[in-house]
Amino acid sequence: MSLKIGVLNISDRASAGIYADTPGQACIALLREWLVTPFELDYKIIPDERPVIEAELRRMADDSGCCLVVTTGGTGPAPRDVTPEATSAVCEKMLPGFGELMRATSLKFVPTAILSRQTAGVRGKTLIVNLPGRPKAIRENLEAVFPAIPYCVDLIGGPRLETNETVIKIYRPGS
Amino acid sequence: MSLKIGVLNISDRASAGIYADTPGQACIALLREWLVTPFELDYKIIPDERPVIEAELRRMADDSGCCLVVTTGGTGPAPRDVTPEATSAVCEKMLPGFGELMRATSLKFVPTAILSRQTAGVRGKTLIVNLPGRPKAIRENLEAVFPAIPYCVDLIGGPRLETNETVIKIYRPGS
Amino acid sequence: MSLKIGVLNISDRASAGIYADTPGQACIALLREWLVTPFELDYKIIPDERPVIEAELRRMADDSGCCLVVTTGGTGPAPRDVTPEATSAVCEKMLPGFGELMRATSLKFVPTAILSRQTAGVRGKTLIVNLPGRPKAIRENLEAVFPAIPYCVDLIGGPRLETNETVIKIYRPGS
Numbered sequence: 001m002s003l004k005i006g007v008l009n010i011s012d013r014a015s016a017g018i019y020a021d022t023p024g025q026a027c028i029a030l031l032r033e034w035l036v037t038p039f040e041l042d043y044k045i046i047p048d049e050r051p052v053i054e055a056e057l058r059r060m061a062d063d064s065g066c067c068l069v070v071t072t073g074g075t076g077p078a079p080r081d082v083t084p085e086a087t088s089a090v091c092e093k094m095l096p097g098f099g100e101l102m103r104a105t106s107l108k109f110v111p112t113a114i115l116s117r118q119t120a121g122v123r124g125k126t127l128i129v130n131l132p133g134r135p136k137a138i139r140e141n142l143e144a145v146f147p148a149i150p151y152c153v154d155l156i157g158g159p160r161l162e163t164n165e166t167v168i169k170i171y172r173p174g175s
Numbered sequence: 176m177s178l179k180i181g182v183l184n185i186s187d188r189a190s191a192g193i194y195a196d197t198p199g200q201a202c203i204a205l206l207r208e209w210l211v212t213p214f215e216l217d218y219k220i221i222p223d224e225r226p227v228i229e230a231e232l233r234r235m236a237d238d239s240g241c242c243l244v245v246t247t248g249g250t251g252p253a254p255r256d257v258t259p260e261a262t263s264a265v266c267e268k269m270l271p272g273f274g275e276l277m278r279a280t281s282l283k284f285v286p287t288a289i290l291s292r293q294t295a296g297v298r299g300k301t302l303i304v305n306l307p308g309r310p311k312a313i314r315e316n317l318e319a320v321f322p323a324i325p326y327c328v329d330l331i332g333g334p335r336l337e338t339n340e341t342v343i344k345i346y347r348p349g350s
Numbered sequence: 351m352s353l354k355i356g357v358l359n360i361s362d363r364a365s366a367g368i369y370a371d372t373p374g375q376a377c378i379a380l381l382r383e384w385l386v387t388p389f390e391l392d393y394k395i396i397p398d399e400r401p402v403i404e405a406e407l408r409r410m411a412d413d414s415g416c417c418l419v420v421t422t423g424g425t426g427p428a429p430r431d432v433t434p435e436a437t438s439a440v441c442e443k444m445l446p447g448f449g450e451l452m453r454a455t456s457l458k459f460v461p462t463a464i465l466s467r468q469t470a471g472v473r474g475k476t477l478i479v480n481l482p483g484r485p486k487a488i489r490e491n492l493e494a495v496f497p498a499i500p501y502c503v504d505l506i507g508g509p510r511l512e513t514n515e516t517v518i519k520i521y522r523p524g525s
Contacts, residue, residue: 076330077268077270077297077302077327077330077331078330078331079331079332081268085268093427093431093435093467094467095427095464095465095467096271096446096449096450096453096467097449097453097463097464097465097466097467098464099271099272100271100275100450100453100454100464101453101457101464103271103272103275103276104275104279104454107276110346110348111322111323111345111346112322112323112326112327112346112347112348113272113323114270114272114273114275114276114320114323115270115272115323115326115327115330116272117268117269117270117271117272122427127427145464147461147462148461148462148463148464148465151462151465152427152462152465155426155427155428155465156427156428156429157429170461171460171461171462172462173460173462251505252443252445252472252477252502252505252506253505253506254506254507256443260443271446274446274447275446275450278446278447278450278451279450279454282451285521285523286497286498286520286521287497287498287501287502287521287522287523288447288498289445289447289448289450289451289495289498290445290447290498290501290502290505291447292443292444292445292446292447
């Protein structure tokens with residue numbers, strides 16, 4: 001089985017080519033730095049349109065077979081920010097602990113962390129995790145929740161993810 | 176544009192005149208202490224009736240044009256406590272980080288903080304924030320989340336709020 | 351009025367007799383250690399079937415008249431874990447602070463705490479609290495939220511619960 005991970009940058013301006021996709025590239029760089037298990041990347045930049053986001057999440061989960069999809073952008077309170085709603089709409093199970101820990105982590109840096117509506121959930125055998133839009137915050141947030149991700153992927157029937165333990169320590173109960 | 180802020184005290188006993196509205200007055204006193212931007216007040220005391228709360232939140236947002244509405248009361252587990260449900264019903268977007276931070280803040284003082292179901296959300300260009308019913312807890316909670324409120328109001332297309340930085344520091348990313 | 355507390359172990363393997371019900375027994379031992387108010391126990395082991403869980407929660411609340419029901423198991427991200435969904439479906443009010451505090455507590459021990467989807471809610475005069483499945487985690491979690499439980503039961507019209515203050519301190523505002 002080829003292991004696939006989806007990276008979905010959700011941004012009107014990045015998808016229109018106005019901005020370079022630094023958030024998506026930041027996610028990819030972290031995954032490559034941390035994971036020693038080889039993986040294939042499913043990478044897309046799309047606008048902040050809820051039906052487009054939902055269709056893309058469904059495609060990455062159901063057709064592409066990604067075990068993990070990380071999104072960046074679209075989690076704030078602005079009218080165009082609809083990533084959490086799209087994520088909830090396609091997931092069977094929500095994991096509120098991801099959003100709680102990411103906000104608590106960002107709160108150590110900025111009081112506006114409470115404006116982030118990031119969440120995570122499970123669709124079939126795919127874990128979907130919303131990340132913020134700024135590369136610095138992406139690293140802080142993904143670093144906080146990543147130690148639980150490989151075990152979560154195990155629990156939902158996905159492939160075994162192994163990391164470079166010198167750069168990030170993960171945890172599997174009983175191991 | 177005249178800047179308006181709504182203060183909504185939700186309490187059967189205060190609306191029946193049995194209690195003085197100390198929670199509403201506590202909110203008003205804090206807003207006047209912290210904000211240097213002049214604002215007009217839209218202030219009401221209503222009973223714990225979900226349709227009445229929803230109608231009043233809609234009026235303050237849509238007709239009165241408040242950029243911010245703070246509610247007090249009705250957030251506990253008792254049968255008459257329905258403020259969070261009314262808030263969720265009128266908002267297009269929920270901001271779970273507000274409730275998380277307010278509960279974490281109150282937990283430093285009382286273990287019963289976890290019984291509060293406070294939330295916050297956005298309806299159009301209006302940020303709605305639930306606060307507890309006791310003046311001491313109102314100050315502790317509003318102090319915790321207020322640093323993020325002016326930037327949130329910016330993001331939803333509201334007016335620019337400025338505070339007296341010697342009494343409360345707010346944060347706007349990139350400023 | 352006889353005071354009743356429900357303990358519901360939700361586990362395919364325990365209900366099939368493959369595992370001994372150590373989680374349910376751990377809950378019962380804690381309640382007996384902490385509560386000085388005499389109580390009758392309503393105790394069941396059922397499989398991870400959402401309709402079965404919902405029916406049992408309704409029975410414990412409406413027919414048995416439990417003031418408190420604690421569940422163990424079924425709160426993770428695996429396909430068979432549906433306890434939080436069943437809990438939400440039967441409750442009129444959700445209490446997100448319980449899940450937040452339990453996850454924050456478990457996070458001090460394991461990074462996989464964020465995978466727990468535990469919640470709590472109120473159905474009529476019954477407080478329902480989801481606990482994890484491992485005895486060590488059950489104690490850590492119930493210890494964190496228990497100080498708020500007797501006051502919550504007061505607020506929803508239940509009987510007065512008193513604890514052995516030498517083993518666990520509870521809190522009632524104004525008392």
